[in-house]
Amino acid sequence: MRAPALRSLAPSALLPVLLLPALAACGSGADATTEASGPASRAEDAALADWEAALADELGTGTFDFAALRQTAAADCVRTDAGDWTVELALSGDLSTSTLTRIGLEHACADVVPAFDEAVATVEQAADPLDLVCGADVELSAEAALSADLVCDHR
Helix, strand or coil, X not given: CHHHHHHHHHHXXXXXXXXXXXXXXXXXXXXXXXXXXXXXXXXXXXXXXXXXXXXXXXXXXXXXXXXXXXXXHHHHCCCCCHHHHHHHHHXXXXXXXXXXXXXXXXXXXXXXXXHHHHHHHHHHHCCCCCHHHHCCCCCCCHHHHHXXXXXXXXX
């Protein structure tokens, strides 16, 4: 009778011996994952701190809604074409916030900055920025045309 009892104990006695290496591997894997995400997280935190500092320098204050400015930059990243930026800037009627927009683009989607800079230069050189969007020979995207129609009709 004792033999069956010992046989039933053998698997349960071996279970911790077999599981310990597996558990140790899981534990070290979790540490490696945490360690690997640590530098990436710190780099992201540093990038956000740089962005926030650049905005504070431009605004001359540390009191502003950083989350809202980040959301605006994320939306601005969709505008990748100089023509789209020209329409947006010409319709805004004011380039005073273009530096803030550029800072956001530099940090959120740097690949859009050249198109933005080209549009700023175009709008700055125009005698009347609305001529860039309200002229008879101006071709606009459907979305830009809707915005332009409202502004141009009340010009």
